[in-house]
Structures are given as structure tokens and as C-alpha cells.
Amino acid sequence: MNPVLSVAGTTGEIINIETSRGVWTAPPRPGNMNCMSSDETNLTGSAATDILTQVPHIVDQARAGDRNAFTTLVNLFHGDIYRMVYYRTRSRMDAEDLTQDIFMKAFKTITGLRDGSRFKSWLFAIAVNGVHDFHRKKKLRSLLGFAGPVDSSTVDDNAAYEGCDASDTMIKRDFWKEVTSFADGLPRMEREVFLLRFMDDLSIRDITRVLNKNENTVKTHLYRAVGKFRAHGSLRHYYQEEGR
Amino acid sequence: MNAVKNGHLTGDEIARAVVDEAELPASRREHLAACPACRGEKENIGKDLTRLRETAVRITPPPERRVVLTKEKDTRSVRFVWGWRTASGMALATLSVIAFIWWYAASGGPGNETTMVAENGYDTDPEMVEASRIVENPLSLTYLAIAGESVVEEQ
Numbered sequence: 001m002n003p004v005l006s007v008a009g010t011t012g013e014i015i016n017i018e019t020s021r022g023v024w025t026a027p028p029r030p031g032n033m034n035c036m037s038s039d040e041t042n043l044t045g046s047a048a049t050d051i052l053t054q055v056p057h058i059v060d061q062a063r064a065g066d067r068n069a070f071t072t073l074v075n076l077f078h079g080d081i082y083r084m085v086y087y088r089t090r091s092r093m094d095a096e097d098l099t100q101d102i103f104m105k106a107f108k109t110i111t112g113l114r115d116g117s118r119f120k121s122w123l124f125a126i127a128v129n130g131v132h133d134f135h136r137k138k139k140l141r142s143l144l145g146f147a148g149p150v151d152s153s154t155v156d157d158n159a160a161y162e163g164c165d166a167s168d169t170m171i172k173r174d175f176w177k178e179v180t181s182f183a184d185g186l187p188r189m190e191r192e193v194f195l196l197r198f199m200d201d202l203s204i205r206d207i208t209r210v211l212n213k214n215e216n217t218v219k220t221h222l223y224r225a226v227g228k229f230r231a232h233g234s235l236r237h238y239y240q241e242e243g244r
Numbered sequence: 245m246n247a248v249k250n251g252h253l254t255g256d257e258i259a260r261a262v263v264d265e266a267e268l269p270a271s272r273r274e275h276l277a278a279c280p281a282c283r284g285e286k287e288n289i290g291k292d293l294t295r296l297r298e299t300a301v302r303i304t305p306p307p308e309r310r311v312v313l314t315k316e317k318d319t320r321s322v323r324f325v326w327g328w329r330t331a332s333g334m335a336l337a338t339l340s341v342i343a344f345i346w347w348y349a350a351s352g353g354p355g356n357e358t359t360m361v362a363e364n365g366y367d368t369d370p371e372m373v374e375a376s377r378i379v380e381n382p383l384s385l386t387y388l389a390i391a392g393e394s395v396v397e398e399q
Contacts, residue, residue: 067313074311082307087300096309103311172303179300197263198293199300204264219263226259230289235296 051076056116063111070110074103077120081127084200088131090176098134102127121209124202128192128210182232186225193218194225251275253282261286262293 055076061069081102086095105126113122183191189211196202196210207218229235253261253268253276260267261276268276276282381388 071313074313078307078311083301083304086304092305092307096307099307100309100311104313107313175299175303179296199297201297219267222263223256223259226262226289226293227255229293230255230259235292 055119059110059113059116059119063113063116070107073106073119077123078103080120080200081123084124084127084195085131087179087195087199089134090180094134098127098130102130105130118209121202121206124196124200124206124210125212128196178235182229182235185232186228190221190225190228193221194229197222252279253285258282258285258289262289 055073058069058072058076062073078099082095082099085098085102086092089095089098102123106123109126113119183195186194192211193207196207197204202210204215204218204222207213208215211218253272257268257272265273265276276286381393383391
């Protein structure tokens with residue numbers, strides 16, 4: 001069954017997609033909700049599964065020049081891409097800017113995507129490259145002395161968690177510190193496959209497409225990363241503390 | 245029970261099982277299925293990884309800005325217009341320069357005119373005539389007359 005798209009506004013704030021299990025309405029986009037999570041656009045449940053199966057058809061519509069169809073794709077994957085970028089930049093402003101760039105690039109080049117079923121991995125490939133470019137430019141700016149003396153992610157964290165409970169903010173910062181400590185200790189490829197698999201929730205097949213590596217290579221890096229995760233006690237300790 | 249007796253899975257095997265259980269040899273898969281300790285270890289790591297993702301999702305600050313799809317401009321036509329205008333301007337500027345040079349050369353230029361005026365003044369002004377004579381011979385006309393080199397006309 002073809003999805004029925006109902007999009008209101010130029011940026012498509014409201015989306016209704018008719019599926020075999022009813023109409024799925026995209027949740028409202030977040031405003032300034034600093035202490036709230038960013039999982040409003042997570043796709044869960046059977047209706048969401050239906051929508052994901054219809055993504056290739058929506059992609060075909062977008063490729064044919066249907067702007068509303070692309071807006072639907074933006075709404076479906078905005079949360080995933082924003083978080084993916086945030087995990088790697090640890091700055092909300094940078095994540096917002098990069099997410100905008102990633103979707104604009106996807107919008108301009110979607111006609112080059114032949115297989116609509118690969119949209120997610122194709123989009124993540126654009127995102128991975130975008131993040132690499134961002135870090136490369138940041139490093140260059142730092143080498144040339146253009147970077148400010150204060151880490152932008154720290155400043156941004158302060159703004160992002162403004163208004164939150166102090167202890168809550170502390171816990172969040174500790175969590176990111178632990179994640180950063182663990183991820184930074186991994187070789188580049190191990191870190192990338194680990195984040196894509198366990199933080200961004202991509203399948204191994206999707207990861208092979210995103211990184212353009214064969215499955216065995218991806219799995220080998222994953223084994224090693226998981227082995228190191230197992231040995232990394234502080235993250236596990238964090239969960240045990242939080243679980244109480 | 246034989247599978248359990250084969251020995252527990254190593255850390256590397258546990259990691260492999262977490263990533264993809266099918267990657268383990270059949271005997272190790274049998275052990276994993278039969279051994280509560282190894283299965284528990286594998287499941288714990290899987291739970292930790294799930295919690296890692298869930299926690300990250302939960303505490304990621306939400307975005308404040310939406311993605312805005314700006315209309316893509318037809319860069320080819322813009323480039324053509326820009327090129328056409330630039331070419332026209334450059335052609336006009338070149339023609340102006342050529343015309344100015346031609347006019348300058350044809351009229352002799354304002355510098356030449358000034359020189360001629362100056363030369364005319366040089367010839368008619370008595371002071372300039374005297375200065376010119378002094379340059380040629382610094383002695384006064386009287387001395388020149390005595391020396392027989394020149395005739396004092398006025399005296």
C-alpha cells in the first residue's frame with residue numbers, strides 16, 4: 001500500500017502517514033526543552049515498522065521531485081541524524097548545524113540514490129563524512145590558532161542543560177565523560193563501527209554500506225570494540241548506579 | 245552437559261557472540277546454549293550496550309532548530325548572468341581605455357600643450373632671456389663689452 005502523506009507548512013511540521021495498521025502521525029518537533037530527551041522522533045511500534053518499510057516508496061517520490069516526500073524523510077530521520085552527530089561532536093549547536101547541512105546535501109543529491117531501500121545507510125554515510133569534515137576543519141582551525149580557548153562542547157553543555165537539576169546535570173556530564181573516555185581510547189575504525197552499531201542502532205549490513213567495508217571487517221572491529229567495552233568497568237558501574 | 249565441560253567461552257568468544265552468535269563454531273554455540281554462566285555474561289553485555297544507547301538517547305539535549313529545506317537556486321543561469329554582465333563590463337572598460345589612449349595620442353596630450361606655453365613664455369619674458377644669457381655666460385654685458393666679446397646694445 002502506498003503511503004498517504006499529509007504535510008502542513010513549508011518544513012512539514014505535521015505528517016500523517018497511512019499504514020496498514022492505521023495512521024501514523026509524526027510527533028511535534030521539539031522546541032526549547034533543555035531537560036527533556038531528544039527521542040521524540042524515535043520510530044517505535046508496529047506502525048513505525050510499517051513506515052520504515054514504506055521508506056523506499058517515499059524516497060522514490062522525493063527523487064521524482066516531491067518536496068513533501070523529502071520533508072517526510074527529514075521528519076523520519078531527523079532525530080537519528082541529530083543524535084548521531086551529537087554523539088560525535090558533543091555540542092548541540094554544532095549538531096544542529098551539521099544536521100541541517102547533511103539534510104541539505106541529501107536533498108540536493110537524492111536523485112543519485114538508485115536504491116530507495118538504502119536511504120538510511122546512504123544518509124548515515126553523508127553524516128559520517130560530514131562529521132569527519134567537521135573534525136578536520138576544527139583541527140585545522142586549532143592548528144592555525146583560530147579556535148577559542150574554551151571547548152565549545154563544554155559551553156554548549158552548559159546551555160543545553162540550563163535549568164536542569166544540578167545533580168542531574170552532573171550525572172549527564174559524567175556519563176558523556178565516560179563515553180568519551182571509552183570511545184577516544186578506541187582506534188578510529190573500532191570507534192566508528194561501535195558507535196554506529198550500538199549507539200546509532202544500525203545493523204551490520206547498514207554499517208558495511210555506510211563505511212563501504214565488507215562484513216567481516218566490520219565484525220572484526222566490532223568484536224574488538226565489544227571486548228574493550230567489556231573490560232571498561234566505569235561505564236558498567238554507571239549503569240548499576242543508575243539502575244538502583 | 246558435555247558442552248559445558250568443554251570450558252567456558254573466553255572473553256573474545258563472548259564478544260563475538262554479542263556481535264553475531266553465528267560466528268562462533270558449532271561446539272561453542274552449543275556450550276553457550278547450555279552454560280548459564282556464559283549465556284548470562286553475554287546477555288549482561290548485551291543489556292549494558294542497550295542501556296548505553298537508551299541512556300544516550302535520553303540525555304541528549306533536544307535540538308532547538310529544525311531542518312529548513314531552502315530552495316536550490318539554478319546556479320547555471322545565475323552563473324551565465326554573472327558572466328554576461330562581467331564580460332560586458334570588461335569590454336566597456338577596455339574600449340574606454342583604448343578611446344582615451346587614442347584621444348591622448350591624437351591631441352598631443354595636455355603635457356605637450358603646457359610645454360609649448362612654457363617655451364613661448366621663455367622666449368618673450370625679458371627676465372627669462374637674461375637668465376638664459378647668464379647661463380650661457382655669467383659675465384655681465386659690460387665686462388663682455390670690455391673683453392670685446394659682445395657689443396652692449398643699449399649702452
